[in-house]
Amino acid sequence: MDDPRDIRIRLLRGLLRSPLGLRLVRALLAGRPQKPHHHVSADFFLEMARGAYASRACPVVWSNIFVPSELFWGLGIVPFFPETWAGLAASMGLSALGVSQAAAVGYPIDLCTVHRSAAGLWASQLFPRIDAGVATSHACDLAGQMLGNFAYAQGKPFFLLDVPQDDDDASVDYLTVQLERLIAHWREVLGIDFDPDRLREAIRLSNQARALALEVATLREAEPAPLRGSGMRDQLAMLTAMFGHPSGVRYYQSLRDYTAQRIANGQPEQTHQRVRLYWMHLMPYFESDLLFILEDELGGVIAWEEISTLWWEELDEREPLRSLARKIASLFFNGPIQRRTEMALRLIQRYHCQGAIHFSHWGCRQSAGALYVLRARLRREGVPLLILDGDCIDPSNLPLGPLRTRLEAFMEMLV
Amino acid sequence: MYVAGIDIGSTSGEALILEGERIAGWSIVDTGYSSRRAAEQALELALQRSGVARDQLRRIVATGYGRVSVDFADQQVTEISCYARGAHFLYPQVQTVIDIGGQDSKVVAVGSGGKPLDFAMNDKCAAGTGRFLEVIARVLQLELAEMGDWALRAKRAAEISSTCTVFAESEVVTLVADGVTREEIVAGICRSIARRVAAMAARVGVEPPVMFAGGVARNRGVVHALEEALGHPLIVPEEPQIVGALGAALIARDGMDGSDKLFGPQG
DSSP states (O other): OOOTTOHHHHHHHHHHHOHHHHHHHHHHHHHSOOOHHHHHHHHHHHHHHIIIIIOOSSOEEEEOTTSOHHHHHHHTOEEEOHHHHHHHHHHTTOHHHHHHHHHHTTOOTTSOHHHHHHHHHHHTTOSOOOSEEEEESSSOHHHHHHHHHHHHHTTOOEEEEOOOSOOSHHHHHHHHHHHHHHHHHHHHHHOOOOOHHHHHHHHHHHHHHHHHHHHHHHHTTSSSOSSOGGGGTTHHHHHHHTTTSHHHHHHHHHHHHHHHHHHHTTOOSOOOOOEEEEEESOOOSSOOHHHHIIIIITOEEEEEEGGGOOOSOOOOTTSHHHHHHHHHHTOTTSSOHHHHHHHHHHHHHHTTOSEEEEEEETTOHHHHTTHHHHHHHHHHTTOOEEEEEEOSSOGGGOOHHHHHHHHHHHHHHHO | OEEEEEEEOSSEEEEEEEETTEEEEEEEEEOTTOHHHHHHHHHHHHHHHHTOOGGGEEEEEEESTTGGGOTTSSEEOOHHHHHHHHHHHHOTTOOEEEEEOSSOEEEEEEOGGGOEEEEEEOOSOOTTSHHHHHHHHHHHTOOGGGHHHHHHHOSSOOOOOOOSHHHHHHHHHHHHHTTOOHHHHHHHHHHHHHHHHHHHHHHHOOOSSEEEESGGGGOHHHHHHHHHHHTSOEEOOSSGGGHHHHHHHHHHHHGGGSOOOOSOTTO
């Protein structure tokens, strides 16, 4: 699997596994001019990388992104999210490596490139050690399969949280019992101590970050839109990794202050604003002209992104596991499609969007499978929907010519 | 006062000269390797046929996939808007336009003033486009222009199961080897295109009257198969290839007052 000719891989492998290397990357990033909240997120992910790659202090559990992060931080476990790292690799221009290596280990090309890329990066030995695997069964069933594969291939235990489609009391009870079993399982296989106070502290931190994130959401109602939607493509990573960690509070505090300052100074990030849009599903993680065309050439404003939506109620530190169970089950991708479409309509109204764009990421059935219902529902409310077929990981699967025509035509329709 | 619309597609380029509501002349050329060159050629030919000098043109709008290469145009507008606008001009009652061109196909729901209400286009695949017909014509050693008549002579249509042009080509070779007649194969190919386009049209919602435009609309076999697949008769304009250029010219005409409005009074 190893490609000795690729110096970048070797360098990256070395950097990730060396505490000194990670400190060097951190210093380099700190010196770069970037938005204050990006400094916080870069620090956070580097800290996670250090815990996963270069330290043996805490067990490392590989997980899909919808296992609540509060659980990991509250139990002293370092989570490793292959899906998030596949996105990060794409942003660093490494997706071609991941995708090609996945083909080499036998993953068919019609699978989602997030998971294929993750498999390829793993095959290239760019992932850290694994002590156990965990996944939820909802939202994306491929994630569960892949995480199970990763754990099995490395001889490590794997736990699947079976998520019911509803978030009623019976479903939450069912899921709470599984979370209790999961903790018992981890105590046994990872040898961790369960400290309820530590978990409660993670819940408190999560609620603090949540309150700040909700403030950001309110600030983003402003017109002109203070932030570029394309700059928010990393929000799913933040929403699924940072909550329960002190960095989550720092990150959303920083983002809130930055957004408020943009509004107060009358300096929106995007100056050319013509039509407000609601963006559904993912965005390309790599540098692409697609969003430049939409925002800068055509004046399309991504006023809100589906993946930035904080979907859960405030957690109750008196019942941490029950709260986390409800958080898992209430995800808008879970259960009947109406949960997602009604949320879309609420957000479209809240952010005064004139249309919606659904980015159908290659191989992702869980999102694109609902398009018929979604389109019909939005149409009934007079909201035009543009469906863009593309890839958020693999730049070679994002044909700009046809996509430009679709974007331009959509904007011509809306203006 | 003259304006021009230029539509540069993957296979052919069209130019149309408009004077008020009157079409003064038009042309169709092969696109070849250069979209810009095709645009120049098409425009010169249309001007020549109209008896209009280049400096009499007040405004030019370019459309089609090659529109960005037409750097001498005053404005570039997508073919979605131009087909809707052109179809509405020719038949104001039209509610749906289907265009099958050389390498893409599209369906546009048309509202008042020729404004598109919704649209769908084919994705990353030549099935359901003129290219599909070209490939099969070569395999069957037929002229593209005569394929429609071959299809209409068939007593039944062969079943073509592949949706991929390359695999369909292999399938046709197998059918030929099995002794299936060329008429039946061509009819099967027309039906295959029609089914694919009809499925795409269903995404937008087909409201009659339906216009069929683009080069493939000249193929009577596809027209017949598409009418069957949609369950609606199709309006095929006398010159189905110039609908996009006409729409571009209309937008050029309306833009002479400096407005950037693309559609008619109700649009």
